Amino acid sequence: MNGAKTFDWRHTPGLSVYTALIFVFFYAPLLILVIYAFNSSRLVTVWAGFSFKWFVAVANNGAIRDAATNSIIIAIVATIASTAIATAGAIALERGRLRFGRGAATALIAMPLVVPEIVVAITTLIFFSGLGMHHGLINLMIAHTVFCIPFALLPIQARLRDMGGTLEEAGRDLYADEWRLFRRVTLPLLLPAISAGAIMAFVVSLDDFLISMMVSSAGSTTLPVYIYGMMRLGVTPEVNAISTILLAVSIVFVAAALLVGRRNRFA
Amino acid sequence: MGPNRTWLLIAPAMLVIGVFMVLPLFLAVGYSFMTANPYGGVTAPATFDAYLQFLYQRDFDDSLVFSPSYALIILRSVYLAIATTIICLVLGLPVAWYIVCQTPERRRILLFAVTLPFWINTLIRTYCWILILRDEGLANGALRHAGIISDPLPLLYNDGSILLGLVYTFLPFMVLPIYSTLERIDPRLIEAAHDLYAGRAAVFRRIVWPLARPGALAGATLVFAPALGSFLAPDLLGGGKKLLIGSLIQMQFTSSRNWPFGAALSTVVTVVVLTVFVIRSRRVEEERR
Numbered sequence: 001m002n003g004a005k006t007f008d009w010r011h012t013p014g015l016s017v018y019t020a021l022i023f024v025f026f027y028a029p030l031l032i033l034v035i036y037a038f039n040s041s042r043l044v045t046v047w048a049g050f051s052f053k054w055f056v057a058v059a060n061n062g063a064i065r066d067a068a069t070n071s072i073i074i075a076i077v078a079t080i081a082s083t084a085i086a087t088a089g090a091i092a093l094e095r096g097r098l099r100f101g102r103g104a105a106t107a108l109i110a111m112p113l114v115v116p117e118i119v120v121a122i123t124t125l126i127f128f129s130g131l132g133m134h135h136g137l138i139n140l141m142i143a144h145t146v147f148c149i150p151f152a153l154l155p156i157q158a159r160l161r162d163m164g165g166t167l168e169e170a171g172r173d174l175y176a177d178e179w180r181l182f183r184r185v186t187l188p189l190l191l192p193a194i195s196a197g198a199i200m201a202f203v204v205s206l207d208d209f210l211i212s213m214m215v216s217s218a219g220s221t222t223l224p225v226y227i228y229g230m231m232r233l234g235v236t237p238e239v240n241a242i243s244t245i246l247l248a249v250s251i252v253f254v255a256a257a258l259l260v261g262r263r264n265r266f267a
Numbered sequence: 268m269g270p271n272r273t274w275l276l277i278a279p280a281m282l283v284i285g286v287f288m289v290l291p292l293f294l295a296v297g298y299s300f301m302t303a304n305p306y307g308g309v310t311a312p313a314t315f316d317a318y319l320q321f322l323y324q325r326d327f328d329d330s331l332v333f334s335p336s337y338a339l340i341i342l343r344s345v346y347l348a349i350a351t352t353i354i355c356l357v358l359g360l361p362v363a364w365y366i367v368c369q370t371p372e373r374r375r376i377l378l379f380a381v382t383l384p385f386w387i388n389t390l391i392r393t394y395c396w397i398l399i400l401r402d403e404g405l406a407n408g409a410l411r412h413a414g415i416i417s418d419p420l421p422l423l424y425n426d427g428s429i430l431l432g433l434v435y436t437f438l439p440f441m442v443l444p445i446y447s448t449l450e451r452i453d454p455r456l457i458e459a460a461h462d463l464y465a466g467r468a469a470v471f472r473r474i475v476w477p478l479a480r481p482g483a484l485a486g487a488t489l490v491f492a493p494a495l496g497s498f499l500a501p502d503l504l505g506g507g508k509k510l511l512i513g514s515l516i517q518m519q520f521t522s523s524r525n526w527p528f529g530a531a532l533s534t535v536v537t538v539v540v541l542t543v544f545v546i547r548s549r550r551v552e553e554e555r556r
Contacts, residue, residue, distance in 0.1 A: 013362070015361060018362075019361070019362050019365040019366075019377075020494065022358065022438075023380060026380070026381075026384050026435075029395035030387070030392070032399060033398060041332055084279075085279045085280045088279060088282065089276065089277050089279070092272075092273045092276035093277065094272025096268045096269075097269050097273065098270055098274075099270060105277055109281070111284055112284065114492065115288070117496065117498030117538065118496045118512075118516050118517060118533065120349055120556070121291070121518075121539075122292070122516055122517070123530075126291060127291035130294060146283055146284055146287045153280070204386075207333050207387075207388040207389075207475075209390045224390050228390055230392055231503065232464075235397060239394070240398075246388055246391060247388070248386045249282060250388060251386075254382075254386045256391070265335070
């Protein structure tokens, strides 16, 4: 560093304070929710001591348990389906040779990220009702698989791009056929990214509200749809507790995806 | 991998998204030209009524009367989405710049902190603001405690609270793309500019902003598109009284049971959003050349 230079462009006065305030804006509301969830008073905003009782109440609520079970079943099915589809798609997009249609394929797969959620929600509703499909959970599994595909695809595609094709070339030079190449070289190298993609898909499915609300029917209510119904009735400690649980699940899973995705990065 | 095998591998993704997402979009266009069935769904005959409803209402004697209430809802949605985009840009740009200026290790932590809210349920993130803004909420409680007010301020259920919820939801979408374009900045550019006596303002105007612009453009589309069709912020923080397109569409399939009108609204929203994305990708391609 040049001592005579007083101008440091990496340091703008006040910017660190400003950024800190933005992060407070991001996280303070969530922290407030968590604190209220542990408040023993029924009057949410009056602090009456630390308590787990609302979490116990939530755990003993049969309707919440049913909704949570639906959510988990849907999320597991959508995660497996979307991750398998996305893995194949990512390999094709990154390793395949296409003379035409690559742009169209990429655009089509990005559709769930581009079209507004409310539009996806009502068009899916129209589609299923037009076909006369009223299968509750199955309809939801299909709808969730669709919008999970791009979320599962992105980390896998990024990993394929990062690692380049050299190891696969080497395998081909050693006369491995395409299937063995995939089993012994590509898949092991991709596994962290596939896991990361699967976790992302799981979180996105578990958290989905709008599409689930429009597509679900009586008996196939998912957890966010049920929580929304509770919120409409007013602010209650139970809502705070169940929201805190969902919040914690999201954070844990996303942190896990990050850690898993980073492992083996330099393999 | 040859083209045949490539198509085979990509076919499931294209098929699933094509059948269950793109086909329904076209089906909705078809529905928008049908007549509403009062029990939900649509019936014959085909009409333009759904689109006429944007500006007119059918009177008792079946004559069309000018009625701008739906058009006003659409205008308000567009206005709030644009306001959200501008506020996110102004708030997000300095944050992106700050992150770019950090060491790689700190960058990674800060980026994670910006990304994390995206993965947290929007329903829950929006609900948090009810806890803060409602009459018995934290903000009013604190103000009352400080003796500034005696009666609670109406902080919830207005355009301001909707806007707050939208900015809170979509701000990460602005920071990340700006960051990823600024990340590639060449420090020597800034040092050279400084050697030529450029101050902070000049460095920002002549170097940082031109480099940030493609990112800001990407961020603007990523904020505007979902903000335009957003449902939760207007529903929970607007109290459902102040309708926006998102809740208006949803209502047509629940309480109002006017599927053609809902399909028409959603077709218009889709066309607007896809147009915005296409214009953006054209611009990006032009700038690359």
